[in-house]
Amino acid sequence: MAKITLIGVDLAREGLEFTFVTPLVGCASCKIKNVCFNLEPGRNYRITKVRDKVNPCFVFNRDQVATVEVEEIQEYVNMQFGKKLQEGSTITLKSMNCDHITCPNIEVCNLVHKREGTKATIKAIEGRLECPKGYDMRRVSISIIQ
Template sequence: MGKADKVILMDEEVNRIITLCGKDWAKIGTEFIFLGGKAECENCKIKKACLRLREGAKYKIVGLRDGAVQDCPLHDEGVVAVEVVELPIIALVDSKIAVEGTKFHYEEKKCDIFNCSMYSLCHPVELNNGETVVVEKVIGDAPEQCQKGYSVVVAELRRVEN
């Protein structure tokens, strides 16, 4: 098997990525955001298997691989091989560009209303300004009216490699 094998999962084609994760949380259904490597990873023999994920992206474990537990300086119980998929990004998008298949460069909304219930949807932690994304699916109306007056809808986004 290669780095990312295409498989059918819930009637959709997705890329499964084989990587390593802490043995103590290697369970199907576990979701996590990959934060990148640490200083302890620099001299590790198996770092390529761990660091193949996109920093800041959210993943879900969809399969467990047979194999030995590997020693890891960050995980006391060691690491094991798992299959993960990158999860879509749920965000508020300008209603004018919220059409399935639309590709655009993500730009954070200029907003200083930090206690707004929609703030995290307007500022998804998985995205950086300038990243290219495509609207996979328009989910529906925003949960409430934007306090800044933006016309936005909830959409499922996917990163596009530049």
């Protein structure tokens, strides 16, 4: 079942994937904040439909948000290959604390949009990643344990 949320009109297009990070402090007094913040922080979503309804918003460009339908999509993390990396096993998410700022994987390896210490189940080991620091890294699909 699709969830309804709001996103800046300049971002509102079908197929856009995003990570919901956290509610903004400045939005506490907004009358429609519950529609914006009904998603789970750290989870990935894809816009499946853009509705016609537009609302005012001081946070986004053009001061407007569009009403969109979203679906939750598969979660991925990057992990160092080792004995504990097995499909079906339960893991605790831990940042690599990598400082290689030009690496395209730095946000995923450092859990920028995920909470360190979160428990997850490994669904599949997707493949090897090129790591500029030489680590044997793998892209792993996971399910977050509530």
